[in-house]
Amino acid sequence: MIKEELEQRNLPKLLVSENGTKIENITQWEGRRKEIKEILDNFLIGIVPPLKPKTRGKIERTDENAVAGKAIYHFVDIEINTTGGFFQFPVHMMLPKKKKKPPIFLYLSFEPNLFNEFCPVEEIIDHGYGIVSMFYQDIAPDTDNRFLSGVARLYTRNTFDSWGTIGMWAWAGSRVMDYLEKLDFIDTHRIAIVGHSRLGKTALWCGATDHRFSMVISNDSGGAGTALFRGKKGEMIVNLKHGSSKYWYCGNFLDYAKNERELPFDQHFVMALVAPRNLYVSSAKEDVWADPQSEFLGAMAANEAYELFGLEGLVTPDEFPKAPAVFHVGQIGYHLRPGTHYLSRYDWERFIEYRDLHKC
Ligand code: GCU
Numbered sequence: 582m583i584k585e586e587l588e589q590r591n592l593p594k595l596l597v598s599e600n601g602t603k604i605e606n607i608t609q610w611e612g613r614r615k616e617i618k619e620i621l622d623n624f625l626i627g628i629v630p631p632l633k634p635k636t637r638g639k640i641e642r643t644d645e646n647a648v649a650g651k652a653i654y655h656f657v658d659i660e661i662n663t664t665g666g667f668f669q670f671p672v673h674m675m676l677p678k679k680k681k682k683p684p685i686f687l688y689l690s691f692e693p694n695l696f697n698e699f700c701p702v703e704e705i706i707d708h709g710y711g712i713v714s715m716f717y718q719d720i721a722p723d724t725d726n727r728f729l730s731g732v733a734r735l736y737t738r739n740t741f742d743s744w745g746t747i748g749m750w751a752w753a754g755s756r757v758m759d760y761l762e763k764l765d766f767i768d769t770h771r772i773a774i775v776g777h778s779r780l781g782k783t784a785l786w787c788g789a790t791d792h793r794f795s796m797v798i799s800n801d802s803g804g805a806g807t808a809l810f811r812g813k814k815g816e817m818i819v820n821l822k823h824g825s826s827k828y829w830y831c832g833n834f835l836d837y838a839k840n841e842r843e844l845p846f847d848q849h850f851v852m853a854l855v856a857p858r859n860l861y862v863s864s865a866k867e868d869v870w871a872d873p874q875s876e877f878l879g880a881m882a883a884n885e886a887y888e889l890f891g892l893e894g895l896v897t898p899d900e901f902p903k904a905p906a907v908f909h910v911g912q913i914g915y916h917l918r919p920g921t922h923y924l925s926r927y928d929w930e931r932f933i934e935y936r937d938l939h940k941c
Pocket of ligand 1 (some may be wrong): 801826
């Protein structure tokens, strides 16, 4: 049944290269992977300018007894030198004392504060995970400001194929990784990137293209996130053409409004770039704007990339999930929870369970 649903979506073929070659092994996949990345750079995210970043992190402040004495807190400045000039932003780091080198959630946050409605810090710490959180608007404002501030000001942007703000926020996630990967007091092989909604779209892109992340978690990310555009309900490209969302992607992408069928990709291309690492897609039943069914099918359509590695992607019964549904067996984890668009405690608990299970 799911196979038929996917066939009806008439998706561009993941495993056929531009010159018509069928991709059958991981050597061929490496080439196809580059092609896919290039398509997405040109028609979705926009091209990252040649900033040649050099990154340094500086711990500015520490609290040895945070979260009832169970955690160590660091306030860290991420300093970046680029060809376009200097840039810097802060991150919060909270590490559990009970775990020597804790695995990390790099959390793209809607809030400048670590403690906020979307982030159950104490619970994460109690499970032996550290959390590093960065506020997305410290990188580039999510407003109609014509790219005059934040990292955007370092480089002149064109309205065809230059990066949009999602590309900028994702770029900054990789800069935090530049810092994290050198630390000897965290588990640098287990750093997952996580985000919700527009930041779920951002986490997906950042983790898909930066292989230093062991896991990528995209919560309720909908259109241009995990949901397939072909056959999608709710938000479409035309809806992204207004307000701050018109700056999220490159100009070429917006030209496909009302013409999604002609897009040279669909969102399973993005998710396939995560393979063979762990990917986690989460949906909420009442999040009709995002369209949970299209998110689920998007993850299913990425399975082919995992199969090339001899791995199982999303393993589910052959039907659309009914909330609550949790599928944790494969390299792609998925859950559908009851309720609306939100990053809830329930979601975090499933992410932790999945990471415990897969050691990712
Ligand atoms: C709007 C937008 C979505 C986005 C969401 C969010 O609903 O249409 O694409 O995911 O905002 O980021 O909260």
